[in-house]
Amino acid sequence: MALRVALIGYGTGGAVFHAPLIDSVPDLTLSAVVTGNPQRRQAVHDRHPDTRILDTTARLWDTAASYDLVVITAPNRRHVPLAREALHAGLPVVIDKPVAVTAAQAHDLAALADARGLAAIPFHNRRWDGDFRTLRRLVHDGDLGDVQRLESRFERWRPTIKPGWKESADPRDAGSILYDLGPHLIDQALVLFGRPDRVYAELDIRRPDAQTHDDAFVALEHAGGVRTHLWMSATAADLGPRFRALGSRASYVTYGLDGQEDALRAGRTPLDDGWGQAPPESYGRLGTPGDTRTVPTSPGAYQDFYLATARALRGEAPPPVDFMDAVHGIEIIEAALRSAEACSVVDL
Template sequence: MDDVFGTPRPPLRVGLVGYGLAGSVFHAPLIAATDGLVLDTVVTGNAERQRQAAAEHPGVRTVDTPDALFARADELDLIVIASPNRTHVPLARAALEAGLPVVIDKPLAATAAEAQALATLADTRGLLLSAFQNRRWDNDFLTVRKLLADGTLGEVQRFESRFERWRPRPKGGWRESGDPAEIGGILYDLGSHLVDQALALFGPAVTVYAESDVRRRGAEADDDTFIALTHAGGVRSHLWMSATAAQLGPRFRVLGDTAGYVKYGLDPQEAALREGLRPGNGTAWGAEPESAWGRLGAGESPLTGGGEPVATLPGDYPAYYAAIEAALRTGGRPPVTAREAAAALRVLEAAKTSAAEGRTVHLAEDDVLAATR
């Protein structure tokens, strides 16, 4: 990347903490594909993952501990935290105190209060802090956002969003742990995406109702959860997240007073990254076949031919790190702010309370106002 005078600028050096699924499949490939960024160091104490990182990203350094990374803080320009959820807050605090901007994989923290405290620390030190909410760049979400911007659906009344899987046997690991310190369970895993998308589209929530269950034998954490939100603007969002859905529902169903949009299937980018495909290698990144397009119409089911197909916009996960690079260069706003992450966490906390107590939770007015800032 060149500066305003056409002089090449050195790439910003990125340290990545964690090389499990999030680090190896999402963050490292997207960082490596971003003009102006270079993956400098990967932190993992696992020798096999160190070898994997070195093979997949020739020239990258590997270290065993975050402390070894922070000891070189003056040689780095950004820290990305893709380690287990329980480590997000302490590692982010340490990075910010070392003077480093930070990207944190979702969920940014366990609570909105922790997220707000990190945001305040980042602001005090004049450092970027962003949550990796990559699902804002899913192909179907970008298509829904465009339909809303164009007014194609009229006034939206109900938004339905599902992230469902059929995994009848628990896989184990910290994501399915019942230990609250691990911040596991499907509410914080998939719900972080669904709630963030709903708030990004329709603004802050004023009421939250949830049902949450542990359905699989041997499971410790919630694996089947439903959330109903009422947004300040009047839209109602119904959000399903499940590992026990024997039949998968539509990814999106958006109902307006003019038309509705229904879309099945998942954005193809995660599958492509898992298969080793990379943005910029000549493939039509984020594109899907016409057979997977959603349908727009009124009065009929899309499954019986109702409505018209709507071309799905290409998904664009690379846009997240491109925006991070631009924000670091210019001092501008990151693509997802820590306070936006705090607003989503406030809803997730309310959902936990609602499910546990069997009641609708009304968010305090000051919480709603804070979510809009």
Template sequence: MTSSLRAALVGYGLGGSAFHAPFLASTPGLVLGAVVTGNPERQTAARDRYPGTEVIGSLDELLTRADEFDLAVVTTPNRHHAANATALLEHGLPVVVDKPFAASLDDARALRETARSRNLMLAPFHNRRYDGDFLTVQRLLNEGRLGRALRFESRFERWRPDASVNRKEWKENADPANAGGITFDLGSHLIDQAVVLFGRPTHVHAEVLVRRETALVDDDVFIALTHDNGVRSHLWMSAIAADLGPRFRVLGDKAYYVKYGLDPQENALRAGEIPGGPGWGEEPESEWGRVGADRQSTVERTDPGAYQQFWSGIVTALRTNTPPPVTADDGVTVLEVIEAAYRAQASGRQEIPPVG
């Protein structure tokens, strides 16, 4: 029997404890071998939840023992993503790195080149490809139920009018090196999903705004993408939406699909549920979307969300030396669009140059 791959999780904040550790500990073929954090409270939390997992106090210590592991997962503050991932790759470890892939396009490209030069897997963590509602959109388009796609509307909106509540300093810091703001945060997911469906865009229009009085970084953003096939993607991300719009509204030349509410996996993970069991990722019928045209529509069951599929894909990629479910090229594309969006806010609609 092939032994399981030992993973080292670098960082144990919300991302590490809720979105990574539960899957590293439960995915067939993976073992959560170590959690890397210097925070005493997080060290205790990791030991309590995963008593068989070693806690390592620093990335430097992990690097001296890199040959004891088969995979590293980086979920540190955004400004450290590229540097930490680069150090791990240079010590021979394949890496999954949380979004955003890097704090700048130049850093993203350099990180990709480091992985290529060492023939090591490098996978951005775009888990929202496995949201149930997004899987439903993919299925409806693939089945031709909506006809030819014309317009894709996608939103991550919240009502958090006070920027000082639950503020993470590095997410609200205006220093570009921190990759703070809602464009890097929620926008990374929305852009990636649009690219998965309709390909790398050719042009970008953006409204990147700071609305709340005490906010220092963008908190209310609209991005419009023009895809080569003629589809227009309209993406909203906001912390100050007093009325939440539909999560998805997809218009085709035969029918539409509209869906409100968020995938349930995040709340389940925050509540400490073990992923992948019976009913995992299932939405109640009251949350399902609708497919129709004009005034005629029917309820459409939401496909179960399946973040575990990202991790099983990582296992397969490492076992077979094949591409991971999300590639470094995908991460670079998201940064290309983000930087084009910031330029577009300053100077108008931006053309995205050829793949770089």
């Protein structure tokens, strides 16, 4: 029997990402969605007519034995309380990024999951971006030689502020772009090069009336001298390369964001033909000045996160993302905040 999933939250994260990805995995079934919003309840009914709709998490915990996994995609400040409730109810959890607002909260949550003998899995789906999968393969295969520096960008042009908790200055909301996009870029750097030794950051509020950071730069120095330079911005009037990796043998440069998010927003799913395929005009280039070649982009595969999660819950494989990777990511975010405040490099 397929594993029964309860999804907490049906905003963008739940409706656009988690629900269709869960639906695309044969070994998972979307059994319940928790939302008290009338419009979202109707949206669940329209797209997932066989899914139970609950108005509160209390009703979910009352019937915890009816589920095998809880997925949490609520505002950031609710991630830890809801994850703790799920673990105490005897249910493993997938937690949207960031898994916690502080590293101390994340360590406590890891300890609780370990004590309960349950999985707590961060939803770091950008590991399955097609361009990142391509870069990871090139690094692994030695096509770049020794990587010296990676430039990684997640930039947008959004000059108009959209009201909501992501624009909140309250630190309990973790509304900064550093908490929104930073977990993705930092996690990719950790996957490639491991935990850094030093962190430097510049954090700015650029848009009129903005209350929290909307433009950020983070520099990481890893063992062996590899440096990663990470940009995240809502105010970029010109978009730089998504990846620019410089090695002793060659570079790899690619532009544009992975297309899976746009496809999901358009109502497509991994069950559709051609899912995750990048158009040839978006392929990156590998080589040196005057001598480059096109490298086809590996298919994007967000659904593989949930395929691997199902295998982990059945004891067939480790979780697709180690919880401590997310803890280290939050430690880096906190170091970046200290660095920006002091205008100095912070040792980890």
